[in-house]
Amino acid sequence: MWEKILTGFGYWDIYSWLIFLAIAGFFTLWLRNSGRQDYKEGTYQDEIYFSGNDVPEDGADISVPADSAYWGFIKFFTPYYDFMAKFHNGLVQDYVGYFILFIAVLTTLIVFV
Protein backbone atom coordinates (compact mmCIF):
# COMPACT_ATOMS: atom_id res chain seq x y z
CA MET A 1 0.00 0.00 0.00
CA TRP A 2 2.76 2.48 0.96
CA GLU A 3 5.21 1.60 -1.74
CA LYS A 4 7.18 4.09 -3.76
CA ILE A 5 5.40 5.30 -6.86
CA LEU A 6 7.67 6.00 -9.82
CA THR A 7 6.35 8.89 -11.88
CA GLY A 8 9.00 9.16 -14.60
CA PHE A 9 10.29 12.35 -12.93
CA GLY A 10 11.29 10.73 -9.66
CA TYR A 11 9.29 8.95 -7.03
CA TRP A 12 6.51 9.74 -4.60
CA ASP A 13 6.98 8.22 -1.22
CA ILE A 14 4.68 8.76 1.76
CA TYR A 15 7.48 8.34 4.30
CA SER A 16 9.66 10.96 2.59
CA TRP A 17 6.73 13.38 2.74
CA LEU A 18 6.02 12.67 6.39
CA ILE A 19 9.69 13.27 7.26
CA PHE A 20 9.68 16.48 5.21
CA LEU A 21 6.48 17.72 6.90
CA ALA A 22 7.87 16.91 10.35
CA ILE A 23 11.07 18.90 9.65
CA ALA A 24 9.18 21.81 8.06
CA GLY A 25 6.67 21.80 10.93
CA PHE A 26 9.46 21.86 13.50
CA PHE A 27 11.12 24.89 11.90
CA THR A 28 7.79 26.68 11.40
CA LEU A 29 6.80 26.23 15.03
CA TRP A 30 10.27 27.18 16.21
CA LEU A 31 10.17 30.42 14.20
CA ARG A 32 6.66 31.15 15.46
CA ASN A 33 7.69 30.49 19.02
CA SER A 34 10.67 32.83 18.81
CA GLY A 35 8.45 35.85 18.05
CA ARG A 36 7.48 38.50 20.56
CA GLN A 37 5.42 37.12 23.40
CA ASP A 38 5.39 40.09 25.72
CA TYR A 39 2.46 41.96 24.24
CA LYS A 40 -0.32 42.64 26.69
CA GLU A 41 -3.47 40.75 25.90
CA GLY A 42 -6.73 42.60 26.09
CA THR A 43 -5.11 45.99 25.37
CA TYR A 44 -4.54 47.93 22.17
CA GLN A 45 -1.36 45.88 21.68
CA ASP A 46 -3.57 42.94 20.94
CA GLU A 47 -5.65 44.74 18.31
CA ILE A 48 -5.29 44.99 14.57
CA TYR A 49 -3.40 48.07 13.41
CA PHE A 50 -5.74 50.09 11.24
CA SER A 51 -3.79 53.33 10.73
CA GLY A 52 -4.66 54.41 14.25
CA ASN A 53 -8.41 54.21 13.57
CA ASP A 54 -11.03 52.04 15.21
CA VAL A 55 -11.21 48.69 13.49
CA PRO A 56 -14.62 48.66 11.77
CA GLU A 57 -16.85 45.71 12.55
CA ASP A 58 -18.02 45.51 8.98
CA GLY A 59 -15.49 46.35 6.28
CA ALA A 60 -18.29 47.24 3.88
CA ASP A 61 -19.01 50.36 5.96
CA ILE A 62 -15.80 52.01 4.93
CA SER A 63 -14.86 50.32 1.67
CA VAL A 64 -15.32 52.05 -1.66
CA PRO A 65 -16.44 49.57 -4.31
CA ALA A 66 -14.21 49.38 -7.37
CA ASP A 67 -17.07 50.18 -9.73
CA SER A 68 -17.25 53.66 -8.19
CA ALA A 69 -14.36 54.53 -10.48
CA TYR A 70 -16.67 54.03 -13.47
CA TRP A 71 -19.59 56.03 -12.10
CA GLY A 72 -19.48 58.72 -14.82
CA PHE A 73 -18.95 56.17 -17.56
CA ILE A 74 -21.95 54.11 -16.46
CA LYS A 75 -24.12 57.23 -16.01
CA PHE A 76 -23.27 58.44 -19.53
CA PHE A 77 -24.13 55.13 -21.15
CA THR A 78 -27.26 54.42 -19.08
CA PRO A 79 -29.70 55.20 -21.98
CA TYR A 80 -27.71 52.86 -24.21
CA TYR A 81 -27.68 50.10 -21.57
CA ASP A 82 -31.43 50.53 -21.00
CA PHE A 83 -32.06 50.29 -24.73
CA MET A 84 -29.90 47.17 -25.09
CA ALA A 85 -31.39 45.54 -22.01
CA LYS A 86 -34.87 45.65 -23.58
CA PHE A 87 -33.65 43.21 -26.27
CA HIS A 88 -32.53 40.70 -23.66
CA ASN A 89 -35.95 39.49 -22.54
CA GLY A 90 -34.95 35.81 -22.26
CA LEU A 91 -37.25 34.57 -25.03
CA VAL A 92 -35.42 32.36 -27.51
CA GLN A 93 -37.96 33.11 -30.24
CA ASP A 94 -37.06 36.80 -30.00
CA TYR A 95 -33.32 36.08 -30.18
CA VAL A 96 -33.81 33.86 -33.26
CA GLY A 97 -35.96 36.60 -34.75
CA TYR A 98 -33.18 39.19 -34.20
CA PHE A 99 -30.71 36.76 -35.79
CA ILE A 100 -32.87 36.23 -38.90
CA LEU A 101 -33.48 39.96 -39.19
CA PHE A 102 -29.79 40.71 -38.91
CA ILE A 103 -28.88 38.09 -41.53
CA ALA A 104 -31.58 39.51 -43.85
CA VAL A 105 -30.18 43.03 -43.49
CA LEU A 106 -26.62 41.81 -44.11
CA THR A 107 -27.70 39.76 -47.15
CA THR A 108 -29.54 42.75 -48.58
CA LEU A 109 -26.46 44.90 -48.12
CA ILE A 110 -24.15 42.30 -49.68
CA VAL A 111 -26.43 41.59 -52.66
CA PHE A 112 -27.66 45.07 -53.53
CA VAL A 113 -24.91 47.46 -52.42
Place this chain on the structure above:
Amino acid sequence: MMKLEKYLEILPKSLWVFLCNSGSCNGCDIEIVATLSPRYDIERLGMKLVGTPKHADVLLVTGPVTRFMKEKLERIYAQMPDPKVVMVIGNCGCSGDVFYKSYNLVGPVDNVLPVDVYVHGCPPRPEAIIEGAAKAVLKIEEKRKALLAEQADTVKAGAV
Protein backbone atom coordinates in the same frame (compact mmCIF):
# COMPACT_ATOMS: atom_id res chain seq x y z
CA MET B 1 10.43 40.63 24.10
CA MET B 2 11.92 37.52 22.57
CA LYS B 3 13.00 34.75 24.91
CA LEU B 4 16.61 35.09 23.83
CA GLU B 5 16.68 38.79 24.78
CA LYS B 6 16.52 37.98 28.48
CA TYR B 7 20.00 36.47 28.35
CA LEU B 8 21.71 39.34 26.54
CA GLU B 9 23.52 42.15 28.31
CA ILE B 10 23.07 44.78 25.61
CA LEU B 11 20.17 45.88 23.47
CA PRO B 12 19.45 42.71 21.56
CA LYS B 13 17.99 44.22 18.42
CA SER B 14 18.37 47.25 16.22
CA LEU B 15 15.88 50.06 16.49
CA TRP B 16 12.81 49.64 14.36
CA VAL B 17 10.98 52.84 13.87
CA PHE B 18 7.42 53.76 13.10
CA LEU B 19 6.76 57.21 11.68
CA CYS B 20 3.58 59.14 12.40
CA ASN B 21 2.92 62.52 10.87
CA SER B 22 0.59 64.18 13.34
CA GLY B 23 0.22 67.42 11.41
CA SER B 24 3.62 68.18 9.93
CA CYS B 25 4.21 70.18 6.73
CA ASN B 26 6.13 67.13 5.49
CA GLY B 27 9.50 68.88 5.73
CA CYS B 28 10.63 66.73 8.66
CA ASP B 29 9.33 63.61 6.91
CA ILE B 30 11.48 64.44 3.91
CA GLU B 31 14.52 64.75 6.20
CA ILE B 32 13.70 61.37 7.73
CA VAL B 33 13.61 59.91 4.23
CA ALA B 34 16.96 61.62 3.57
CA THR B 35 18.29 59.90 6.71
CA LEU B 36 17.37 56.59 5.09
CA SER B 37 18.92 57.55 1.74
CA PRO B 38 22.37 56.25 0.71
CA ARG B 39 24.07 59.52 1.71
CA TYR B 40 23.26 59.11 5.42
CA ASP B 41 22.15 55.47 5.28
CA ILE B 42 20.87 54.88 8.78
CA GLU B 43 20.04 51.30 7.84
CA ARG B 44 23.76 50.51 8.11
CA LEU B 45 23.15 50.91 11.85
CA GLY B 46 20.18 48.56 11.67
CA MET B 47 17.52 51.23 12.10
CA LYS B 48 14.65 50.93 9.71
CA LEU B 49 11.12 52.14 9.18
CA VAL B 50 8.40 49.57 9.72
CA GLY B 51 4.81 49.60 8.53
CA THR B 52 3.07 48.88 11.82
CA PRO B 53 3.59 50.09 15.39
CA LYS B 54 3.32 46.49 16.56
CA HIS B 55 6.83 45.85 15.18
CA ALA B 56 8.32 49.15 16.34
CA ASP B 57 10.56 50.14 19.24
CA VAL B 58 10.59 53.85 18.51
CA LEU B 59 7.73 56.13 17.54
CA LEU B 60 8.89 59.06 15.42
CA VAL B 61 6.41 61.90 15.49
CA THR B 62 6.61 64.88 13.18
CA GLY B 63 4.54 68.01 13.50
CA PRO B 64 2.29 69.44 16.21
CA VAL B 65 -0.66 67.26 17.12
CA THR B 66 -3.87 68.28 15.41
CA ARG B 67 -7.21 67.56 17.08
CA PHE B 68 -7.96 65.03 14.35
CA MET B 69 -4.74 63.09 15.01
CA LYS B 70 -4.73 63.10 18.83
CA GLU B 71 -6.75 59.94 19.30
CA LYS B 72 -4.98 58.15 16.45
CA LEU B 73 -1.56 59.04 17.83
CA GLU B 74 -2.53 57.77 21.27
CA ARG B 75 -3.79 54.51 19.81
CA ILE B 76 -0.63 54.04 17.74
CA TYR B 77 1.48 54.56 20.87
CA ALA B 78 -0.67 52.12 22.82
CA GLN B 79 -0.23 49.49 20.13
CA MET B 80 3.57 49.48 20.43
CA PRO B 81 5.04 46.72 22.60
CA ASP B 82 7.19 47.65 25.60
CA PRO B 83 9.89 48.88 25.93
CA LYS B 84 9.21 51.84 23.65
CA VAL B 85 10.40 55.38 23.23
CA VAL B 86 8.93 58.42 21.52
CA MET B 87 11.14 60.66 19.45
CA VAL B 88 9.85 64.01 18.23
CA ILE B 89 11.36 65.36 15.05
CA GLY B 90 11.22 69.08 14.35
CA ASN B 91 10.33 72.30 16.14
CA CYS B 92 6.60 71.96 15.58
CA GLY B 93 6.36 68.67 17.45
CA CYS B 94 8.79 69.82 20.16
CA SER B 95 7.24 73.17 21.00
CA GLY B 96 4.47 73.98 18.52
CA ASP B 97 6.78 76.54 16.91
CA VAL B 98 4.86 79.11 14.86
CA PHE B 99 1.66 77.07 15.21
CA TYR B 100 1.70 77.31 19.00
CA LYS B 101 -1.75 78.32 20.31
CA SER B 102 -3.35 77.54 16.96
CA TYR B 103 -7.08 76.81 17.37
CA ASN B 104 -6.97 73.38 15.77
CA LEU B 105 -4.01 71.93 17.67
CA VAL B 106 -3.84 69.96 20.87
CA GLY B 107 -0.30 71.28 21.19
CA PRO B 108 3.22 69.89 21.03
CA VAL B 109 3.60 66.11 21.16
CA ASP B 110 4.43 66.05 24.87
CA ASN B 111 0.90 67.24 25.58
CA VAL B 112 -0.30 63.88 24.29
CA LEU B 113 2.50 61.32 24.75
CA PRO B 114 5.50 60.94 27.07
CA VAL B 115 8.37 62.11 24.86
CA ASP B 116 11.87 60.73 25.38
CA VAL B 117 13.94 62.44 22.69
CA TYR B 118 13.45 65.90 21.19
CA VAL B 119 15.18 66.71 17.89
CA HIS B 120 14.89 70.41 17.13
CA GLY B 121 15.21 72.03 13.72
CA CYS B 122 12.94 73.24 10.97
CA PRO B 123 13.49 70.72 9.59
CA PRO B 124 16.34 69.07 11.54
CA ARG B 125 19.29 67.86 9.50
CA PRO B 126 19.70 64.09 9.09
CA GLU B 127 22.80 64.22 11.32
CA ALA B 128 20.60 65.58 14.12
CA ILE B 129 18.07 62.79 13.58
CA ILE B 130 20.87 60.20 13.75
CA GLU B 131 22.12 61.73 17.00
CA GLY B 132 18.57 61.59 18.32
CA ALA B 133 18.40 57.91 17.36
CA ALA B 134 21.62 57.28 19.29
CA LYS B 135 20.02 58.88 22.36
CA ALA B 136 16.89 56.80 21.78
CA VAL B 137 19.05 53.66 21.99
CA LEU B 138 20.27 54.73 25.45
CA LYS B 139 16.72 55.50 26.56
CA ILE B 140 15.30 52.23 25.33
CA GLU B 141 18.17 50.32 26.94
CA GLU B 142 17.33 51.94 30.29
CA LYS B 143 13.68 51.06 29.86
CA ARG B 144 14.50 47.50 28.87
CA LYS B 145 16.60 47.01 31.99
CA ALA B 146 13.84 48.48 34.17
CA LEU B 147 11.30 46.19 32.51
CA LEU B 148 13.48 43.12 33.04
CA ALA B 149 14.00 44.06 36.70
CA GLU B 150 10.25 44.50 37.11
CA GLN B 151 9.61 41.10 35.53
CA ALA B 152 12.21 39.47 37.79
CA ASP B 153 10.56 41.04 40.86
CA THR B 154 7.17 39.75 39.72
CA VAL B 155 8.58 36.25 39.29
CA LYS B 156 10.21 36.43 42.75
CA ALA B 157 7.02 37.68 44.35
CA GLY B 158 5.14 34.84 42.66
CA ALA B 159 7.64 32.28 43.97
CA VAL B 160 7.32 33.59 47.55
